[in-house]
Amino acid sequence: MSGKNVTEVVSANKQGVSRAARILERGGLVAVPTETVYGLAARADNAEAVARIYEAKGRPDFNPLIVHVTGIDQAQALARMPSAAIDLARREWPGPLTLVLPLRDGARLAPAVTAGLPTVAVRAPRHPVMRALLKRVAFPLAAPSANRSGFISPTRAEHVLESLDGRIDLILDAGETEAGLESTILAWRADGSWDELRPGPVDWAKPAGTPRAARRVEAPGQLASHYAPGKPVRLDADRPEPSEFFIGFAAEHGDCNLSPTGDLKEAAARLYDCLHKGAASDKPCIAVAPIPQSGIGRAINDRLRRAAAPRE
Ligand code: TXA
């Protein structure tokens, strides 16, 4: 795809979904709403289509993609699912939970999807538009978040356009996403345990007494600097300096408030929109009020720490 191409934005109705399906069939790129963030989808069984995702995002090719499926049956054609994985999928799918599982021999996936790993990340999303699209096409969809690599994830079609205009074929616009933070990622281990690679909307607590996983960079999205708005971010701020765009929470009002009532779910849904507003403002810095570490607050603070980390 060259920068000269035109990116169309269409409403995510029946016609829009049909158009998206045709573009995907011939190997194109479509930004699709999910219940977490907008994803940048391509057919996962086609090497050229998948290569376009990496090119459009400027994503390093060692960072594997999540494969979106209709459900457990389609997932089992790609991954070996132990019974513990089937139980979890039955409980949480369709929904914002990604499972990293052993790649099945003969799985019809472009090798770049898994970046050469012996595992594959699968998720069955619950957004009705993504579900309709997955049912329409005869292949699973590889889809990272629809933003340039390292920058803030998109929760609205406008965010996708700001970041990828001219680099992708189509955006299906269905308004704001619901959860606002990327899926929880759990990796299955051969000893039968699970490691949380990324906290997210599905609250995963390890059984008491289980040691936390050793810190290793297994999901490269977990690199220290990510979700970066392109200016310094200061966390746990009680009040802003004059040079700072202030992202408030509860009674800490600010230029953008994550949730005036202190509701963490609402704060998660609004986080990236506030970071996008902070990035676009004429203030050179961003400050963020303290966010409680309970429930989805853990995932919010995880993204904020990465947004604040110095860029390498
Ligand atoms: O909510 C979401 O998960 C969104 C929507 C679009 O589904 N997608 C998303 O994709 O956040 P992305 O590419 O931005 O993040 C995927 C993460 C990356 O950190 C990647 O390294 C990790 O998943 N990942 C993918 N395959 C993996 C594997 N086989 N082993 C370990 N980590 C993997």
Ligand code: MG
């Ligand atoms: Mg991402």
